[in-house]
Amino acid sequence: xxxxxxxxxxxxxxxxxxxxxxxxxxxxxxxxxxxxxxxxxxxxxxxxxxxxxxxxxxxxxxxxxxxxxxxxxxxxxxxxxxxxxxxxxxxxxxxxxxxxxxxxxxxxxxxxxxxxxxxxxxxxxxxxxxxxxxxxxxxxxxxxxxxxxxxxxxxxxxxxxxxxxxxxxxxxxxxxxxxxxxxxxxxxxxxxxxxxxxxxxxxxxxxxxxxxxxxxxxxxxxxxxxxxxxxxxxxxxxxxxxxxxxxxxxxxxxxxxxxxxxx
Amino acid sequence: xxxxxxxxxxxxxxxxxxxxxxxxxxxxxxxxxxxxxxxxxxxxxxxxxxxxxxxxxxxxxxxxxxxxxxxxxxxxxxxxxxxxxxxxxxxxxxxxxxxxxxxxxxxxxxxxxxxxxxxxxxxxxxxxxxxxxxxxxxxxxxxxxxxxxxxxxxxxxxxxxxxxxxxxxxxxxxxxxxxxxxxxxxxxxxxxxxxxxxxxxxxxxxxxxxxxxxxxxxxxxxxxxxxxxxxxxxxxxxxxxxxxxxxxxxxxxxxxxxxxxxxxxxxxxxxxxxxxxxxxxxxxxxxxxxxxxxxxxxxxxxxxxxxxxxxxxxxxxxxxxxxxxxxxxxxxxxxx
Amino acid sequence: xxxxxxxxxxxxxxxxxxxxxxxxxxxxxxxxxxxxxxxxxxxxxxxxxxxxxxxxxxxxxxxxxxxxxxxxxxxxxxxxxxxxxxxxxxxxxxxxxxxxxxxxxxxxxxxxxxxxxxxxxxxxxxxxxxxxxxxxxxxxxxxxxxxxxxxxxxxxxxxxxxxxxxxxxxxxxxxxxxxxxxxxxxxxxxxxxxxxxxxxxxxxxxxxxxxxxxxxxxxxxxxxxxxxxxxxxxxxxxxxxxxxxxxxxxxxxxxxxxxxxxxxxxxxxxxxxxxxxxxxxxxxxxxxxxxxxxxxxxx
Numbered sequence: 001x002x003x004x005x006x007x008x009x010x011x012x013x014x015x016x017x018x019x020x021x022x023x024x025x026x027x028x029x030x031x032x033x034x035x036x037x038x039x040x041x042x043x044x045x046x047x048x049x050x051x052x053x054x055x056x057x058x059x060x061x062x063x064x065x066x067x068x069x070x071x072x073x074x075x076x077x078x079x080x081x082x083x084x085x086x087x088x089x090x091x092x093x094x095x096x097x098x099x100x101x102x103x104x105x106x107x108x109x110x111x112x113x114x115x116x117x118x119x120x121x122x123x124x125x126x127x128x129x130x131x132x133x134x135x136x137x138x139x140x141x142x143x144x145x146x147x148x149x150x151x152x153x154x155x156x157x158x159x160x161x162x163x164x165x166x167x168x169x170x171x172x173x174x175x176x177x178x179x180x181x182x183x184x185x186x187x188x189x190x191x192x193x194x195x196x197x198x199x200x201x202x203x204x205x206x207x208x209x210x211x212x213x214x215x216x217x218x219x220x221x222x223x224x225x226x227x228x229x230x231x232x233x234x235x236x237x238x239x240x241x242x243x244x245x246x247x248x249x250x251x252x253x254x255x256x257x258x259x260x261x262x263x
Numbered sequence: 264x265x266x267x268x269x270x271x272x273x274x275x276x277x278x279x280x281x282x283x284x285x286x287x288x289x290x291x292x293x294x295x296x297x298x299x300x301x302x303x304x305x306x307x308x309x310x311x312x313x314x315x316x317x318x319x320x321x322x323x324x325x326x327x328x329x330x331x332x333x334x335x336x337x338x339x340x341x342x343x344x345x346x347x348x349x350x351x352x353x354x355x356x357x358x359x360x361x362x363x364x365x366x367x368x369x370x371x372x373x374x375x376x377x378x379x380x381x382x383x384x385x386x387x388x389x390x391x392x393x394x395x396x397x398x399x400x401x402x403x404x405x406x407x408x409x410x411x412x413x414x415x416x417x418x419x420x421x422x423x424x425x426x427x428x429x430x431x432x433x434x435x436x437x438x439x440x441x442x443x444x445x446x447x448x449x450x451x452x453x454x455x456x457x458x459x460x461x462x463x464x465x466x467x468x469x470x471x472x473x474x475x476x477x478x479x480x481x482x483x484x485x486x487x488x489x490x491x492x493x494x495x496x497x498x499x500x501x502x503x504x505x506x507x508x509x510x511x512x513x514x515x516x517x518x519x520x521x522x523x524x525x526x527x528x529x530x531x532x533x534x535x536x537x538x539x540x541x542x543x544x545x546x547x548x549x550x551x552x553x554x555x556x557x558x559x560x561x562x563x564x565x566x567x568x569x570x571x572x573x574x575x576x577x578x579x580x581x582x583x584x585x586x587x588x589x590x591x592x593x594x595x596x597x598x599x
Numbered sequence: 600x601x602x603x604x605x606x607x608x609x610x611x612x613x614x615x616x617x618x619x620x621x622x623x624x625x626x627x628x629x630x631x632x633x634x635x636x637x638x639x640x641x642x643x644x645x646x647x648x649x650x651x652x653x654x655x656x657x658x659x660x661x662x663x664x665x666x667x668x669x670x671x672x673x674x675x676x677x678x679x680x681x682x683x684x685x686x687x688x689x690x691x692x693x694x695x696x697x698x699x700x701x702x703x704x705x706x707x708x709x710x711x712x713x714x715x716x717x718x719x720x721x722x723x724x725x726x727x728x729x730x731x732x733x734x735x736x737x738x739x740x741x742x743x744x745x746x747x748x749x750x751x752x753x754x755x756x757x758x759x760x761x762x763x764x765x766x767x768x769x770x771x772x773x774x775x776x777x778x779x780x781x782x783x784x785x786x787x788x789x790x791x792x793x794x795x796x797x798x799x800x801x802x803x804x805x806x807x808x809x810x811x812x813x814x815x816x817x818x819x820x821x822x823x824x825x826x827x828x829x830x831x832x833x834x835x836x837x838x839x840x841x842x843x844x845x846x847x848x849x850x851x852x853x854x855x856x857x858x859x860x861x862x863x864x865x866x867x868x869x870x871x872x873x874x875x876x877x878x879x880x881x882x883x884x885x886x887x888x889x890x891x892x893x894x895x896x897x898x
Contacts, residue, residue, distance in 0.1 A: 014892075050465065052461070052464075052465075076464070076469075077461075077464040077465050078463075078464050078465075078466075078467050078468055078469045078470070081464075081465060081466060081467035082467045086465070086466075087465055089461075089462070089465075093459050093461060093462040093465075094459075094462070095454070095455050095458035095459060095462065095463075096458060096459075097458060097570070098451075098454060098455075098458060102451055102454070105448065105451055106451045106452065106454075106455045106463070106466055106468070107466045107467070108448070109448050109449075109451060109452045109455075109466070109467065109468060110466075110467035110468070112448040114447075114448075116444070116449055119443060119444055119447030119448070119449050119450070120440045120443050120444050120447075121440075121443070122267070122271055122443055126447065127267045129448075130447070130448070133448065169466065170465075172466075173466055173467050319698065323696070323698055324698075325698050325701050325702065327705065372879050372882040372883040373879075373882060375882075375886075376882060376886050379636075379637050379697065379701055380837075380882060380886075382637065382639075382701055382705075383637060383830070383833055383878075384878065384879070384882070386830070387830055387834075387874075387875045387878060388875070390826075390827075390830070390871070390875075391871065391872050391875045394868065394871055394872055395872070398868055506826075507709070510705070510709060513702065513705070517702060521698075546713065546716055546717045546723070547717060549709075549713035549716065549717075550710060550713045550714055550717055552709065553705075553706040553707070553708075553709035553710035553713065554706070554710060555706075556702055556703065556705065556706030556709075557688060557703050557706040557707060557710065560692065560695075560699050560700075560702050560703040560706065561688070561691055561692070561703070564695065564699050
C-alpha cells in the first residue's frame, strides 16, 4: 500500500529553483534513502513534505490513519504531524531547557484527551492520563537507553544521545512515516554502526515507513532498499543500492567528493 | 489516586489557613493598616505579574501592555458594580472576561507572525487604550477618572482586613491554577513554543493556537487583577495605567526569573514593598528600574529563581512527614 | 474652506511630517535588517538629538548657520550614543534569546527617558525649542511655511546621502552583506562588529536630525517626546517592509499623510490611534509590508 505520493513538486527561492519536478512514492514499510551532494535540495524536499515550506507547484498526498489520501501540499507542519508523519532535524532541534522526559511528553500532547479544565482543577481524568503519558514516555526512553537520564535537561546530553532523543521524540508522536534528516551527521563509525542497528530495530518494532536523508553513503547503502539521488534539485537516479552505485550519472555527481560509492 | 487527593486537600488547607491567619492579623491590628495596604497592593501586582510571566516567561512572547489590560478589567469591573449593581465577584469575573476578549482581538493578527510584533503591538495598545479611556467620558469619567467606586465592604473598620482577604484569596487561587496549568500537557505545549517554534510545530503542536491560548489566559488574569484595583482604590483614572506601570510588572517578572512562579511571587512582594520604602528617591527610582532590567539581562538573565520553583507541598511534607516520603524542596523545572 | 483646499493643505503638512517619520523609520529598518532587533530606544535618540540641537540654538541663537551647526552636533552626539548603546547593551546579547535583547532595549529606552528627567539640564518639564519665525508662502490658498520646506529639504538630502552610502560605497556594500548573511560576511573578511556599530551610528544620526526637525516644527522638547513619533516611525517601517530602506521612506510619508488627513477630516484625538490601526491592518493584510520580502526561517 502506498503511504506518500509526491507529484512533480518544485520550489523557487528568489528566482532560484531549489528543487524541480521532484517525484516520489513511498510504499508502506519501505526504507527509502535520499542522497545527493551538499546543496542538492534534500532537506528542501523534506521541508516541503513536512509542511515547513510549500512547493511553488506540484502536489503532495499523504495517507491518513484510515489509509485515505489527503492533499497535504498546503497543510501546516503540525497538521501533517498529527496525520502520522514525524521528522528529525539536520541540526538537532530539541527543547534544550526542558528535561529529557518532557521532550518526549510534549510529543504526546496532540493525543491528550483531558481538557484545560481538568488540568487546572486537577480532576481524576488529569491524573490518570498524565500517569499513562509518563509511563509511555519512560518506556520509549528505555528503548533508546535513555531511561536513566529522564530528569536531565536535554542540552546537557552528549551529542549522540541528543540525536537519539530526537528520534525518540519523533516516535512519540506515533507516526507511521518517519523522516530522518542526516541522523548520522557528526557520528563516528562505531556510533553510525549502532545507529544503523537502531533504525532497523525501531522500523520493526513500530511498523514504520522510513525516509532517510544521509550523507554517509555507507549507512544508506547498508540499510535502504531503494535510493533516490538528487543533484541540483533534480532526481538523477533511482533504484536499488546496487543499481545506484553503478549509475554513471551518480558517479559523476559525486566526482570530486571524497566519498566513494563502494559500500 | 488517593495520594493525589490527599495532596490536593493538604495544599488547599495550607492556603486557607495562611489566608485566614493573614486576615486575622490585619483584623486584630497586629499588621497595621498601612502595611496591610501594601500587602494587598503587592498581591494585585503578583496576580498581574503572574499573568505577564505566563505569556512572556513561559511562552516566550514579550508583552508590554499589561497595564492596558488592567485598565480594561478595572473600568469594566467598576462599571459592573456602579451601573449594573452586580455583586463584586461577578463584576471582577466579567472584568476578566472582557479583557480576555481584548486579548483575543490583539493576539489574532499579531501572534500569527514570527518575530517581535507582539511587543510593539501591546505597547501601542497600552498607549491607545488610555486615549480611549480619556475619550469615553460617559463610561470612564474621562481624564478626571471615576470616583466613589464601592470598596469590598462598607464598614470602614473591616475594610483593610477584607481587602486583604479578597486580594490574597484571588492571588492564591491564581498561583495554584497557573502552576497547575504549567505542570500539565497544556503547559508543556506552551513551553515547547518558547523553546523552539519549529520543533514544536513538527511535534504536532499548533504554535499559533497555543500562543493565543496563553495570551488570552494572560489577558484574563490581568483583567482580574485590574478588577481588584477598582474596589481596592475606590477611584480610577487613566494615568494609573500608563506604560511605566506595564514596565513595573516586567521588572517583577524579570527579577523573579522568567518562567518561575515562585520568583514572581517573591519579586512581587519585595519590589512592591521597596517601592513604598524608596519613595524618597522619587524620580531616581524611575532610573533604577530600567537599569535593573538591563543589568539582569546582561549579567543574570535567569533572574532570582531561573525557572526553578519552590513547592509548598514539598516543603510541608519535608517538615511534617517521614523522610522517605518527602519530595525535594526545590523542584527543578523539569521534574514537575 | 473647501474640501479640496483642506485636502491639499493637509497633504502639504503630511509630506513635511512624513519626511520626519521617514528619517526615523530608516533607523528602525536598518537596525532590524542587520541585527533583527526592534530598537525600542530609537525614539529616545530622537529626543536626545532634539536636546542636542536645543542647547546649540539656545546658546548661539537661531540663524541658518547655527541651525546647521545644531544638526551636526545633534547627529554627532547621537551617533556616539548609538554606538555606546550597541556596544554595551546589545552586543553582549547577540546570541541570547531574542526576548532578552528586547527587554534590554526596553530598559535602555526607559533609562534614557527617565535619565533625561533627572538630569538638571533637561528636567521633566517641557522647554520651548528655539526655532525660526514662521514665514508662510501662500500658493493659491494653501500655506506652506518655510519650516516645512526646511524639514522636507533637509530630510530629502539626508535620505539621498544615506541611499548613496548604502548603495555606492564599500561600507554600504558591507552593510548589505552583513544584513544578508552575517556569518558569510564574517567569513569574507568583513569586520561585522564594526559594520553593526556603523549602522547604529548612521540610524542614530538620522534620528537626531529627525528630532531637531521635529522640534523645529513643533517647538517643544521634553524627555518623553520621542515615544509617540518612535511608535509611528516603527509602524512606518513595518508598513514599508521592515528591513527595506526605500520601504521605510515610503512608509514614513504614508504615515505622515495618514496622520494629517485624520487630523483634518476625522478627529485630532484619533490621530495617534490611527497609527495603531494601520499597524494592525498591515499585520493582518500584508505583514511583509509594501516593499518587504517574505522571508522564511531556514530550517
